[in-house]
Amino acid sequence: MLPLPEKFDENEWFLLLCVGLSYLVVFLLPRRFPRSLSVLFLLIGTTIARLSDHLLASPKLDLYNIMDTPNYDLFDLITYFLYAPFSYLFLYFYDKWNIRGYWILLYLVLCTAGGTLFEWINQKLGVFTYKGWQLSYSFSVYLAVQCLVLLFFHWVMRRQPIEKADSH
């Protein structure tokens, strides 16, 4: 059902390393949000990534491949685990540094540039294979998605009834 990679090489190792490191960072950082909210902040990244990949990279549009094959394979699934800590850390530091006003714009642009750079590394290592997609499109997509994630964050935080677990 979920095929294994054709060849276990650099893209698989890179992905596993990134997943391991990013979750390590998430677990080592002092807790900032209640766990039920952290789950939502982790899931939002995964869900948006899954939806956009499904809409953009599946047959008919098929603008890029993820990992070795055009199929939905096991390591495609693992890439979605990588988006979760990224969305969490994006919101974690946004909240920790109490970013307000025009600094939000700078934060968004820097994170978008960081995300695009990370995608470029992924592309070089064969995690993504473009078939009509361009890196510049990713910049716009990340910018839009990060705005949505911030809106989601404020919307959820306005509705959370309890105090933050830790305010380091």
Next chain:
Amino acid sequence: MKLTLIIDAAIILLVSYYIMKKRLHLFENIFILMILEFLVTSYCAILYINLDVWTIANETELFIIFRVYETIIYPFIWLSYFNLQPIFKSPLFKWIWTGLFVGIQSGVERWLVEWDVITYKGWPFWLSFILQTFIVLIVHLALAWYRNLMRKEGIRE
């Protein structure tokens, strides 16, 4: 015409969900929606890309119908089910309610087959029933875990 109908159905479903009295906490609703979006896009991809037991129509109108189904109609039918289920106190009625929604989901899928949006290639229809039952079971388990987390944090009674 088909596309208009499905978009109208999606809008009516969204509005109904919005005005419905929610029995679940807002965070539970968001959690379920995200889990469902992930599950439905994954299982559809496995069925029509990996296993090739479904074919999705190439015609643009029908293809958009399938996308609307996957991303709006399917998850919001289940969300409505989860929000209405607490009305029933008796386990028997809860089971009947679940069976009814498994039937509704399979019926909508069957409707898409009739419209040639989905073409089965050796996929028996009864497997769709089992798949829907399996999905609702997974979401119930995930929700139970998340609800427990919320209880521990005092967000939910």
